[in-house]
Amino acid sequence: MSTPTPVPVTPETIRDVPKVLLHDHLDGGLRPGTVVELAEASGYRGLPTTDPAALGVWFREAADSGSLERYLETFAHTCGVMQDQDALVRVAAECAQDLAADGVVYAEVRYAPELFTEHGLDLPTIVETVQAGFREGERRAAADGRTVRIGTLLCAMRQNARASEIAELAVRYRDAGVVGFDIAGPEAGFPPTRTLDAFDYLRRENAHFTIHAGEAFGLPSIWEAIQHCGAERLGHGVRIIDDITVDGDGKAHLGPLASYVRDRRIPLEMCPSSNLQTGAATSIGEHPFGLLADLRFRVTVNTDNRLMSGCTVTSELAALVDAFGYGWADLRRFTINAMKSAFIGFDERLAIIDDVIKPAYAPLVGDWRASRPTAPAGRPAPR
Template sequence: MTSQTTHVPTADQIRRAPKVLLHDHLDGGLRPGTIIELARAQGYSKLPETEPDKLGAWFRDAADSGSLERYLETFAHTCAVMQTREALVRVAAECAVDLAEDGVVYAEVRYAPEQHLEAGLTLEEVVEAVNEGFREGERLAREAGHRIRVGALLTAMRHAARALEIAELANRYRDDGVVGFDIAGAEAGYPPTRHLDAFEYLKRENNHFTIHAGEAFGLPSIWQALQWCGADRLGHGVRIIDDIEVAEDGAVTLGRLAAYVRDKRIPLEMCPTSNLQTGAAASYAEHPIGLLRKLHFRATVNTDNRLMSGTSMSREFELLVDAFDYTLDDLQWFTVNAMKSAFIPFDERLAMINDVIKPGYAELKSEWLFRQTVATSGSSTPGE
């Protein structure tokens, strides 16, 4: 166990715990029913299934191939129905509502504007539609009694040549819902150094960016993202484990790159279920997040693609609790790590930690202690 306390959370407590999500793809989190309705309205006839349950199962099965390239192919269907302003507003609003219902209080959701231009929208119109949807989703969540703030990360596709254009777009909307920049897509053959002009531009503008690195490709991908490009965070970064040696007696030796990542407190946007699907980890119990947590790396827990992985933040936490006997203290540690690493101003991050996250976990721990006291004493109320 990683904590001195024994606040092992129930599934209900995990769901109610305040959570922070830094790595979630908008086009990877659609509701199956929404895909079907949008496809019908737009005349898209290539869906493999037309019933929500069957379509959701198809996405999960297709993503379970163990190949990142095959995993990425599933996005052809979701992107196909996200080509109009109305569709983008709806999908973004539902995203915010779904996350809020799962206890997420802060989320950074990423998408590639260049993938939503087939029906004639401009890049600006795409960004404004998604921003409108996030604000609508936040409003609907408040009405339902949930609190959430959603920021957008604009993504450039690493196989394309529009990174600088998308970086400039992210900078233009940085005070209007967009909190940073990202590059995504297949890593092999498309190193982040192909987009140095975009990263140099963002650094000159004092803007934030993360880079998908160390998922399907190894340590060179991480090194390039940090030392050539200057990434603030690593999208996944799971292969940093290749620079850590564990001896038979349990002694741990960090290589120079792993030591640098830990010493500099570089956030790792880890996505356990997605990593299993793409072959970056063999099982939850063997996922590098267990060792990285023990070694106090700046590890965070994320969903990546909720539709393809059939997951949520609560489910990711539940799986880690089962694999590593994590407690409420551990879940709070991951959550605070994520909030510290968010791309919003320091005072706003601090307010979320002190006013929302810590009080939320303190309440859950008090509830746990009360239940333990009742169970030990055999009483049903404190006064009995």
């Protein structure tokens, strides 16, 4: 019997395997052509150009400043064209379609409802409209032969004072596809403890939440997010590397916070290309992802803002493969890390891991363990 030819790890083959995405901003993932068309329909006049190709380049270059604050300014244009229900449905539906086309089978997409109220929409209407758009996108993807499930994270902007209101909204709609809560926006000067009441409320309501921490600001933001606020995941978390030292022999020494994050298996929602743009890393090859993965932190691979970074989950994984020489077993590990860390039910997560992810990777890694073991009657299968 001949040995199967190994499948090379290329962007084309990576696109074909199932992927999981935990950190993707709805208003950071519009198609450039959609931005142009929505601007024309709504009368928005602020775009730097109405040529879709040139606009896509502009977003990437404007975001490539090395500053988180400058990076965030690009969202004035995307949010500016997302102020009515038709626009929100279209953007959400296209998001689901685009992720499905990239091989994503489960994604948690986040947005801040408070950013879409300029033309009079109220917060419940915004949430219901975006949810309708995601469901439409899932239906369109299914019609194209691809299955994707979108869970929603509602963000509060940390520089504003609406966190408790948005947290209550997340709980209100958690049976309608809203799976969790987040705070986003500039970290410096706006520590997560400013919104402690919101996190206390979410814990009382048994609701899930992640916190942007350790991107532009350092270890104190991570410590506050975990120890004061109780974050289940860290949005980015890349600055945890500041609590790790590597000696001349290449041996890594973890400080108390890094040890806690690793030991508690706190997921890191890492976004390599975005980190280069905001100055959290200087190159993919020097990105802390490599060391953190080697040290067995629960790293996950994410896009952050597909428009601003000109990226997909496939391109992010491919860049890591080029930089660190990862193979299929590594990509499977990162994918399962993400699915284990999702904010949906345990049975739902396990079904996607066992029925979708493992079977797809099994022929690529030659792993007999990818098939489900048979358990004795009345006992669960070992895991």
